Amino acid sequence: MARLGVTMFVDSVETPSMATTPSRIFNVAPAALTGTITLEQTLALVRTVLDVVVDEAPQVVPAEDHDTVRILVLTFGRDVGFAAAEVYAHAAEARGAWDARLESVAVDAMLHDSPSDAASRAGTAGWRGTGPVVTIAARTSLDAMASSHLRHTCRQITTDSLVSVRGDSVIVILGGPPTTPGARPLKDKEQNPEQAIDKAALDVAGKLDGAAVVGPVVAGIAQAGRSLRSALAGLRALPGWAEAPNPVHADELLPERLLTGDELAAEQISALVGQPLRAMGSPFEETVATYLALGGSLEATARTLFVHANTVRYRLGRVTEQVGWDATDPRDGLMLHMAVIVGRLACDTEE
Numbered sequence: 001m002a003r004l005g006v007t008m009f010v011d012s013v014e015t016p017s018m019a020t021t022p023s024r025i026f027n028v029a030p031a032a033l034t035g036t037i038t039l040e041q042t043l044a045l046v047r048t049v050l051d052v053v054v055d056e057a058p059q060v061v062p063a064e065d066h067d068t069v070r071i072l073v074l075t076f077g078r079d080v081g082f083a084a085a086e087v088y089a090h091a092a093e094a095r096g097a098w099d100a101r102l103e104s105v106a107v108d109a110m111l112h113d114s115p116s117d118a119a120s121r122a123g124t125a126g127w128r129g130t131g132p133v134v135t136i137a138a139r140t141s142l143d144a145m146a147s148s149h150l151r152h153t154c155r156q157i158t159t160d161s162l163v164s165v166r167g168d169s170v171i172v173i174l175g176g177p178p179t180t181p182g183a184r185p186l187k188d189k190e191q192n193p194e195q196a197i198d199k200a201a202l203d204v205a206g207k208l209d210g211a212a213v214v215g216p217v218v219a220g221i222a223q224a225g226r227s228l229r230s231a232l233a234g235l236r237a238l239p240g241w242a243e244a245p246n247p248v249h250a251d252e253l254l255p256e257r258l259l260t261g262d263e264l265a266a267e268q269i270s271a272l273v274g275q276p277l278r279a280m281g282s283p284f285e286e287t288v289a290t291y292l293a294l295g296g297s298l299e300a301t302a303r304t305l306f307v308h309a310n311t312v313r314y315r316l317g318r319v320t321e322q323v324g325w326d327a328t329d330p331r332d333g334l335m336l337h338m339a340v341i342v343g344r345l346a347c348d349t350e351e
Helices: 002-014 020-028 031-037 039-059 063-112 113-122 144-157 193-206 222-239 250-259 263-279 282-293 298-305 309-323 330-350
Strands: 133-139 162-165 169-173 211-214
Touching: 002 020, 002 039, 002 063, 020 063, 039 063, 063 113, 063 162, 063 169, 063 222, 113 222, 133 193, 133 222, 144 162, 144 169, 144 193, 169 193, 169 222, 193 211, 211 222, 211 250, 222 250, 222 263, 250 263, 250 330, 263 282, 263 309, 263 330, 282 298, 282 309, 282 330, 298 309
Parallel strands: none
Antiparallel strands: 133 169, 133 211, 162 169
């Protein structure tokens, strides 16, 4: 490269009318070197060659031409420097486009392939961690600059991330503990790894310009497909809840997801709500079901169950403590009512 550069410079001085193409200097080197030799090292080589030419030129040209030669060297060196930057810019763009394709292929594998294949594809795309994973599905359009900024943001707050931009939507996979300076250590009881990655996902989703749904946290990248399917189902069902916060968890959209025919929603509402309610005993489940069926009337529920109204209040309070959903809240009541219906249908099917 150095020899070709000096030869081209001498030819350009001898024949000023001949057009020179400094980028040809880098054609003699394999393109793969851009991944081994940095731009800084390449510019250092160019600077060294220029220094040698400037030092040696006075020995081969008359004294009156020294300043002219120095100007020509600096001008040619400038062109070579820009050519080097252009070569590395093209290489970076190619690597960025290839990385983006690998990330999209990994996301597709999570949706359509086996868990082991999905984990393998994610590893090919650069996934290294083995900790908890969470997904985000958002309806927003991102240009190249916004996509790059999103990837940078994800890398700043998590150890692993994949971003797949698809027309008017974007999918984000996050894994590992947050790495921000202000984050609490994961050994802190107040912030376990699952809570930490969920908080990171909410932060990322909140910065997206559009509706975003955060899937449930799963144990590892092999199970990411389950979280991603939940997030995408939540995004499809989101119009059914006009008052939904943004971002919103996919599990908060279980009633709407059930109505859209999401089979995974039936499993999740049973596991999150139905089974814990059933585990408390039939009096509690019956009280919740009756209370909701009678429009939330304590007195009517007490008369139907032949108990005191305070007993109804006590049972509903215990359900809120144990299950996490308040039957007296309209939204929580809808969740509990759907869980009761799903449980009854499941029992009828088994019989």
